[in-house]
Amino acid sequence: MRILTSWLKEFVAFKVPVKALAEDLTMLGLEVEEIESVHKGLDSVIIGHVEETIPHPRASHLKICRVSLGREEVQVVCGAPNVKEGQLVALARPGTVLPGDKVIRPTKIYGVRSEGMLCSGEELGIGHDSTGILVLEPGPGINVGRPLIEAMGIDDWVLDIGVTANRPDCLSVLGVAREVSAMYDIPLYRGQGSEVRTQGSEIPISIENPELCRRYAAAVMEGVKVGPSPDWLITRLEASGIRSINNVVDATNYVLMEYGQPLHAFDLDRLIGPEVMVRTARSGETITTLDGRERELQSDMLVIADRERPIAIAGVMGGSETEVDVDTGQILLESAWFTPVQIRRTSRALKLSTEASYRFERGIDPNGVMRALYRVIGLIAQIAGGHLVGTTDIYPRPYRDREVSLRPQRANRLIGIDIGSEKMADLLKRIGIKVLYAGDKEIRAIVPSYRPDLKEEVDLIEEIARLYGFSNIPTLAPRARIVTQAPDPSQGLIKKIKNVLMAHGMTEVISYSFVSPRDIDSLGFSRDDPRMQIVKIQNPLSDDQSVMRTNLISSLMGAVARNQAHRNQDLALFELGAVFYNSTSGELPKEEQRLALLYTGSRHSDLWSGPKGQIDIFDLKGVLEGLFQAIRVSEWKVVSNTPHDPFYLPGSSARIVWRDGSVLGTFGEVAQDVLDAWDINGPIFVSDLSMDSIERASCRQITFCPLPRYPAVERDTAIVVSDQVSVQDLMDYISTKAPEVLEGVKVFDVYRGRPVPEGSKSIGLRFRYRAPDRTLSDQAVSKAHRRLIRSVLQYYKAELRE
């Protein structure tokens, strides 16, 4: 809401400078988002005294003027016929920006230096005389060297106020003036005028739906001359952000801005009947609105109609067929009160929001309808001529005063202050609340008709807090009992996972939860895959963000694509976040937290020492092992010969299965099709994990294990087995045959090539033996080890590698 301070001053005589006013309004709840000078650019227009004028040697119509600014003198070339020695004039110095964006610069005119310009009132935008320069009468404040705007006392500002949805009353100059009046406890000049009732007009008016239109008032004027508006009115409208149309329409908009009451003017001669009916639209009816668009009306929309057709969409926009233009002589002015929800639905259905609908849907003052009507009648008579024929006011359900009561003690406790009921009553009176009774236990009050937001006790408490000043409320430790609530265990787990991955060199990314359907398609899921149960957004911003992601892999592919485009080739990324699936059960789609890891590029490419070369699957698996160790997920294994997710390269992925058979996730190399779809370079290794499963598998209880008291004995043995045998398989078999004293087995080497026969590999295993109650003898270990190895060799038809 853009409010001119000069307009505001017509209602309330505040004395503070504009910056202080803006600050105070902000602290009262009317946030001033911007202060803009109406005379922007005129800061360096200074009052000067013409000391001397000399004819220009090369141009007879120009004069060279020596102008004193008090401390200094400047030379200006001037073409105005009325410039004379001894005059007080307005000198625009270089840097001035005149209305119309004319920038003043030092210049030379026919070879003579000119350091500025002597301006006419019109050039400055503060008067209409363009025949000569502005000559000031000497008077108080009109001092040489002073900025003109300040000296003339015509400084004017636009306050851009962010009016919250609960305060429709502040969508007008009057409403803001009321707040200023309350804030400084100074009187309000206008706006309290009582309603005058006059004779009815001849036009029949009826309201078919009084539940949608509480009040409909109209006035008929004749002899109106439609034409351009006077400058002062155009200036005010434009400063308020409204374009000038013609004097009649401008007058309705002016009063809209001033009183917050939307008004509409119809060309009465174009009304069929003439008759006015407030009714809902009939099926199939259409109307061409003032913006030139033909609109289909729904039967639940309220319209203003003449005998035959809709002539306006009630509270939203008028129709072009009854528009006021230069041929108009008689007008019908409308001032009404429509039900907020009704207007809001219509405005949303038509996707048409106007100054009028914006106010109606928030709620205007039902008792302000006639006041605004009389104001606009007066204004039109003043600027467009014409006279009032008569007014009608149909008010089937008059507004009834609303009484709200307040307990001072409750107010004090809720706010955290301690003030008496007298003081509270005083604060409430300032904003127009009528206090019926003010006692220690209760204050009973009648709220003004322009404050639809004041409905119950807490609404008055807010007013008290606001007027008392939020800054005056103490800042205290809250008075509340201690709450003992165990934190959600997943919170700590998530933090730990992220920190471990970071320590492993991985960088966290966060991607949008919505993706393109193509992103999901690129991963090649089969139709019955749960990840094809896609949740669609009804009103997406674009197709690229039109569905909710069902997996994190496509999010990471997107991150790779963007980074490769920036030549970031070596990537170690992870994302932890929700994915979404449609579900037939429950009210909401299913949400699942997942964790995805990605590796690509070279290993430590920027280090002078340490392992180098391309990242491979075991770099990723190593991180997974480290992660599981850190979060105490044990007894998991990798199962590779299972159906794999379609985004993996066949044969290069595996499931990670926990001891109870639940799948913690998968890992593997990304398939070429996927890389092609994303136009990214491989190889890329990813892992996709379920946070729920990980959380279940993560052991939170740590149990101390006594330190071994006897030494361990190790035996290294290399076994040559078929390539088909997986290490996991070998380990599983060993564990079934393990003697009691076998503490653990580790792979320390895998070798293929001569002399190991083709199709076979040598696996180097380190066995660790220990007994809890004695030192194992060399012999005992050798015996147990030999027996174990013999059974392994037999089972796999393997050989020892010598």
Add this chain to the structure above:
Amino acid sequence: MRDRLDKIRAQVLEAIDSTSDEKALEDIRVRVLGRKGELTLILKTIGRLPLEERPEIGRLANRLKEEIEESIRARKEVLRRLYRRSQIEGLDLTLPGRCRPLGSLHPITQVMDEVCYIFERMGFTVVHGPEIELDFYNFEALNIPPDHPARDMQDTFYIDDKVLLRTHTSPIQARVMETQRPPLRIIAPGKVYRCDSSDTSHTPMFHQLEGLMVDRDVSFAGLKGVLTSFVQQVFDPDTHVRFRPSFFPFTEPSAEVDIQCVMCKGKGCRICSHTGWLEVLGAGMVHPEVFRHVGYDTERFTGFAFGLGIERIAMLKFGIDDIRLFYDNDLRFLQQF
């Protein structure tokens, strides 16, 4: 025999002193003291010497063995030191260390963790709620009925008529209050969604943190206390804070919390639109209508709620001027944090 021992002694001790590495030293040890070593053999044959010579030669041979062993040990020590010194010579300590490069946590994660930690120290517990939410919890339970103009404050992505992407973390308030009785002290962090086109200060997804405290005597003064402490912890202990009246349908009185601009210290700059203040939080006393929805007795309980945007705080803390950078996932950005 005595001469032989003397000869061995002279030769071996000299050889030991002239060795230049541990390998040579080991060779000497094996040659002299190994299983078939010169001295070992002598010691083995002592039994064959005439009886009267045995003690004398035995003593000499054993002493020589000890002497050689000691000499080898001493030489080994010398060689080690020499080796260490040679290693140290030419050592360029300005070379980078053999460090495993660290990754990084997303700046939003870092700021979210910090914000949560501050509130957790004040006794708040973290709770979560769904990102796809019912219209009921997102709006109606928060005193925003259908057709309420306050719905314009948040442009909403809809899944269907009743289901939407939550536009704020506030629905968690209602969900928690439905199942728990006061006293309550919770915070709810998470992603939220608004149907806003991207620009330097808007993205259609961002992060919020919601807070709620409910008990018998919670006041606006207490709200000021908690949030002032928070702001001064997350920014600077000297940060000026102001509370100004505002409007949220689910709180009353409602406030917006501004801090003195961190860029210009209140003088006025582009970041703060020349006001000297930056809005960082929305807050207020829980509206009785919200309590009625969850069946709390509005006479017995009062409470406050607040919400803040994590991106906003991260941008101010780190001096980031474009919110979209958070979701570009560009390593050159992410690795700065």
